[in-house]
Amino acid sequence: MNKDQAEGRWREFTAKVKQQWGDLTDDEVLQAEGNIDAIAAKIQQKYGDSKEAVATKLNQLMEKFEK
Structure with a gap:
């Protein structure tokens, strides 16, 4: 996977994160700079x-995203 592909997948993933946690702003997600x-x-x-609850939810989301 090249850099452009990785960045595209990250944007797709963060869109799913924002759907799950609707109060997150675009700026807050951008500040993460690719860091889960x-x-x-x-x-x-x-x-x-x-921390555990968030990690569990993020892992579940990642599993769905990777399929």
Whole structure:
């Protein structure tokens, strides 16, 4: 996978993340700069979910996305 493909898949994934957690802004997702841990931290901060709960939901979303 080249850089353009990776960036495209990241944009698709973050669109799904924003569907799941609708209060996330475009700026918050952009600040993550391709770092899933940064997105997880922002979700935790904004929604008050535990690290484990966010990780589980993100992993489930990633599994669906990769199919």
